[in-house]
Amino acid sequence: xxxxxxxxxxxxxxxxxxxxxxxxxxxxxxxxxxxxxxxxxxxxxxxxxxxxxxxxxxxxxxxxxxxxxxxxxxxxxxxxxxxxxxxxxxxxxxxxxxxxxxxxxxxxxxxxxxxxxxxxxxxxxxxxxxxxxxxxxxxxxxxxxxxxxxxxxxxxxxxxxxxxxxxxxxxxxxxxxxxxxxxxxxxxxxxxxxxxxxxxxxxxxxxxxxxxxxxxxxxxxxxxxxxxxxxxxxxxxxxxxxxxxxxxxxxxxxxxxxxx
Amino acid sequence: xxxxxxxxxxxxxxxxxxxxxxxxxxxxxxxxxxxxxxxxxxxxxxxxxxxxxxxxxxxxxxxxxxxxxxxxxxxxxxxxxxxxxxxxxxxxxxxxxxxxxxxxxxxxxxxxxxxxxxxxxxxxxxxxxxxxxxxxxxxxxxxxxxxxxxxxxxxxxxxxxxxxxxxxxxxxxxxxxxxxxxxxxxxxxxxxxxxxxxxxxxxxxxxxxxxxxxxxxxxxxxxxxxxxxxxxxxxxxxxxxxxxxxxxxxxxxxxxxxxxxxxxxxxxxxxxxxx
Numbered sequence: 001x002x003x004x005x006x007x008x009x010x011x012x013x014x015x016x017x018x019x020x021x022x023x024x025x026x027x028x029x030x031x032x033x034x035x036x037x038x039x040x041x042x043x044x045x046x047x048x049x050x051x052x053x054x055x056x057x058x059x060x061x062x063x064x065x066x067x068x069x070x071x072x073x074x075x076x077x078x079x080x081x082x083x084x085x086x087x088x089x090x091x092x093x094x095x096x097x098x099x100x101x102x103x104x105x106x107x108x109x110x111x112x113x114x115x116x117x118x119x120x121x122x123x124x125x126x127x128x129x130x131x132x133x134x135x136x137x138x139x140x141x142x143x144x145x146x147x148x149x150x151x152x153x154x155x156x157x158x159x160x161x162x163x164x165x166x167x168x169x170x171x172x173x174x175x176x177x178x179x180x181x182x183x184x185x186x187x188x189x190x191x192x193x194x195x196x197x198x199x200x201x202x203x204x205x206x207x208x209x210x211x212x213x214x215x216x217x218x219x220x221x222x223x224x225x226x227x228x229x230x231x232x233x234x235x236x237x238x239x240x241x242x243x244x245x246x247x248x249x250x251x252x253x254x255x256x257x258x259x260x
Numbered sequence: 261x262x263x264x265x266x267x268x269x270x271x272x273x274x275x276x277x278x279x280x281x282x283x284x285x286x287x288x289x290x291x292x293x294x295x296x297x298x299x300x301x302x303x304x305x306x307x308x309x310x311x312x313x314x315x316x317x318x319x320x321x322x323x324x325x326x327x328x329x330x331x332x333x334x335x336x337x338x339x340x341x342x343x344x345x346x347x348x349x350x351x352x353x354x355x356x357x358x359x360x361x362x363x364x365x366x367x368x369x370x371x372x373x374x375x376x377x378x379x380x381x382x383x384x385x386x387x388x389x390x391x392x393x394x395x396x397x398x399x400x401x402x403x404x405x406x407x408x409x410x411x412x413x414x415x416x417x418x419x420x421x422x423x424x425x426x427x428x429x430x431x432x433x434x435x436x437x438x439x440x441x442x443x444x445x446x447x448x449x450x451x452x453x454x455x456x457x458x459x460x461x462x463x464x465x466x467x468x469x470x471x472x473x474x475x476x477x478x479x480x481x482x483x484x485x486x487x488x489x490x491x492x493x494x495x496x497x498x499x500x501x502x503x504x505x506x507x508x509x510x511x512x513x514x515x516x517x518x519x520x521x522x523x524x525x526x527x528x529x530x531x532x533x534x535x
Contacts, residue, residue, distance in 0.1 A: 122361075125356055125358065125361070126354045126355075126356050126358040127358050127359075127360055127361070129315075129320065129354070129358065130352070130354055130358030130359075130360075130417075131360075132318075132320060132347075133318050133320070133347055133350065133351075133352040134347070134348075134352075134371070134372045134375070134420075135344040135345070135347035135348045135372075135375075135376065136371075136372070136375045136376075137344070141375070
């Protein structure tokens with residue numbers, strides 16, 4: 001019993017110290033943003049590796065998710081003779097939920113894990129320590145550009161995901177299942193509200209980008225500098241990002257759409 | 261002739277330093293001095309915290325007790341910006357080289373220049389080529405770090421360490437895992453750079469032979485204490501059994517061959533338990 005309590009206390013203490021370290025780390029990242037403005041090249045390079053390289057997986061996944069949504073939605077809606085609402089259903093699901101959430105999960109898996117592994121290995125090979133000894137702050141030089149790149153890329157990727165998803169939905173809905181194209185688009189246009197749906201979706205994706213970049217970079221920076229340590233850190237990044245994204249999605253949805 | 265270093269001419273002085281990791285005491289109230297313009301070696305078996313000492317000198321770790329001053333400045337009382345200014349005058353050569361793997365050799369050597377100076381690219385080019393020439397690898401400037409051998413990586417890292425013309429270089433195990441030729445090159449480079457650039461060098465090593473060949477003064481550490489110090493000659497003739505064992509590499513002596521364990525016979529006969 002005492003052993004259990006001891007274990008409980010110790011693991012709580014460890015989690016809280018880690019949270020504290022992560023918060024200090026975040027403050028240091030944010031403090032470096034101003035000096036990053038003076039060196040946009042550093043950011044451009046990271047925008048490429050974090051954002052542009054995630055392009056393909058986001059596009060393909062978006063297309064398939066939209067297609068499946070349309071297919072499933074059609075079967076349910078046609079029972080009520082409401083096939084024309086397919087457009088608004090597909091678009092609302094994508095813009096409000098699936099766009100930000102699924103692209104957030106994919107982002108954590110594709111870019112987040114890569115960031116953790118990269119930073120963790122830089123730590124293991126003493127590159128971060130070497131930079132410190134060269135009087136270059138590794139957080140400003142390495143971490144902040146990657147964080148800002150994640151923050152910028154994520155909403156763009158989520159928007160891309162939703163847009164491609166809508167096209168996929170239209171292809172299946174109108175091309176394959178014979179829904180009237182005019183009804184598909186006009187219902188979507190009248191049913192989707194710019195502020196309530198689109199802006200809220202964008203806010204979600206910014207939050208997810210913030211959280212998953214933070215987790216990925218912190219796990220890499222905090223990793224035990226061995227091969228096992230880096231591999232564990234990479235796993236933690238994906239798992240923790242997924243939990244945070246799904247948990248936050250629930251909270252944000254409750255806050256944004258709760259009044260209706 | 262007295263070879264002892266006096267605090268007046270020392271660039272780095274460590275006073276009453278204690279440092280521990282968890283419950284293990286790595287340093288227990290030690291004081292060392294590193295003289296300007298000389299090569300001072302810190303020797304001792306693996307795991308005696310030699311690298312830790314370099315990190316303490318560089319301000320990457322904080323001591324539990326005691327002070328370390330570099331060029332008259334107390335490293336651990338400096339503000340962050342001052343510490344970074346001090347570090348610009350220090351070069352450190354990591355065991356792995358610590359080259360940035362996403363840049364080629366040229367950009368690695370140019371890295372500190374680009375970060376800390378506003379020199380035009382043409383001047384950076386001249387400086388980089390001069391530094392690479394000094395380590396004999398001007399022809400390797402377009403290679404990536406993963407294409408270098410261990411010895412070459414260390415020489416590039418050395419070129420990078422001298423890029424900002426530091427007053428002191430800290431070498432972390434520069435000879436470990438080198439073939440005889442690379443070893444010879446590194447020994448020669450460390451010695452000649454120290455003389456030609458008027459540097460102060462601190463070498464952390466457990467390589468007795470090559471380090472004593474170039475060091476002006478040696479400290480031997482073990483178990484958190486200084487167990488021997490002096491010129492290489494004095495160390496060779498040391499009466500301490502411990503230092504003798506270390507210098508000659510005898511398998512048993514004051515440092516036991518066996519890791520502490522319970523009695524051998526008892527251990528073999530205690531069946532039933534797995535451990």
